[in-house]
Amino acid sequence: MSAGPDPTINGLRLVVTAGGTREPIxxxxxxxxxxxxxxxxxxxxAAIRRGAKVxxxxxxxxxxxxPGLKVVPVETAGEMHAAVRDALIGARVLIMAAAVxxxxxxxxxxxxxxxxxxxxxxxxxxxxxxxxxLRDDDVARDVFVVGFAAETEHVIDYARAxxxxxxxxxxxxxxVSREDIGMGADDxxxxxxxxxxxxxxxxxxxxxxxxxxxVRIIADRLR
Ligand code: CTP
Numbered sequence: 001m002s003a004g005p006d007p008t009i010n011g012l013r014l015v016v017t018a019g020g021t022r023e024p025i026x027x028x029x030x031x032x033x034x035x036x037x038x039x040x041x042x043x044x045x046a047a048i049r050r051g052a053k054v055x056x057x058x059x060x061x062x063x064x065x066x067p068g069l070k071v072v073p074v075e076t077a078g079e080m081h082a083a084v085r086d087a088l089i090g091a092r093v094l095i096m097a098a099a100v101x102x103x104x105x106x107x108x109x110x111x112x113x114x115x116x117x118x119x120x121x122x123x124x125x126x127x128x129x130x131x132x133x134l135r136d137d138d139v140a141r142d143v144f145v146v147g148f149a150a151e152t153e154h155v156i157d158y159a160r161a162x163x164x165x166x167x168x169x170x171x172x173x174x175x176v177s178r179e180d181i182g183m184g185a186d187d188x189x190x191x192x193x194x195x196x197x198x199x200x201x202x203x204x205x206x207x208x209x210x211x212x213x214x215v216r217i218i219a220d221r222l223r
Contacts, residue, residue: 003049003212008219010051013091015084016044017130019060021077023104025122026113030075034183035099037061039148042211043095044069050215055087059098077101077127084130088139093218095146097172099183101127135167144222146170146214152177159193169195169221172214180204192217 018040022030037060044056048068055070056062057080062071072087074080077100088094103124113120131147134140147168149159152175159173173191176182181189181204189204192214202213 005051006216006219008222009047009215012052012093012222013055014044014047014052014093014095015055015057015087015091016040016047016095017080017084017098017100018044018056018058020099021059021080021101021127022075023077023101023127024075024108025105026109026111028112031101031103031105031124033099033101035060036184038184038186038207039188039211040095040097042207043097043214045208046211046215047093047095049212050219052093055091057083057087057098077104077130081128081130081133084134085137085139088134088143091143092222093144093146094134094140095214095218096131097148099150100130102129103127129166131166131168144169144218146172146218149173150176150182156191156193156199159191163193163195170218190214194221 019037020033020035022032024030041063044054047054053068057072059074072083074083104127106123106125145168147166149162149171151158155173155175159171163171171193174182181187187204188207188210190202192200202210
């Protein structure tokens with residue numbers, strides 16, 4: 001893994017999101033997902049190695065403290081949206097590696113739900129799509145925005161559609177149907193697609209190396 005400050009990244013402020021949001025059902029239960037936060041944490045570390053100052057907005061486990069890293073812990077999609085908006089002031093790049101819940105319970109029970117009934121129905125409503133909301137948000141106007149696409153089929157086609165729909169500069173595509181890479185795994189293998197249609201594959205490697213390659217691609221785009 002090559003390290004050391006990159007002339008383009010050095011001194012820039014980056015916002016990275018990580019982990020899977022948790023949408024509460026009651027005081028002890030939530031709807032979550034399998035994201036481990038490893039990819040987002042690796043991206044934050046890679047950007048810091050290149051000289052960036054990183055705000056890591058995370059719904060997962062926070063990495064150890066280090067110079068250049070500010071951690072903002074969040075739980076829900078709504079909290080992540082608010083924290084990202086705050087963090088974007090003065091930032092140049094946003095990398096949305098978090099697995100944000102698409103649905104949340106409409107009502108959150110004030111007290112722990114008791115068992116007893118044969119069935120339990122929880123009504124879900126959509127959460128905010130953070131990237132879509134930022135598309136029309138002044139706070140993100142001059143920000144280079146990188147999304148992730150977690151897909152299990154039609155991986156490249158679905159990712160391209162997301163890049164367009166969310167108005168992204170780059171999208172990092174992850175085939176999460178494979179157990180050896182992606183959610184929870186130590187390795188990853190991704191394809192990075194640019195708004196201009198360019199496509200680069202980063203071969204399977206530890207997430208730290210994949211993160212380093214992604215940060216290098218972002219630096220190339222910013223130059
Ligand atoms: N994302 C977001 N807000 C959401 C859901 C996702 O900002 N409510 C971001 C993710 O952080 C990621 C990108 O959008 O960078 C794509 O996320 P993904 O889960 O792959 O796609 P969805 O937009 O949720 O669409 P679908 O679940 O239909 O594939």
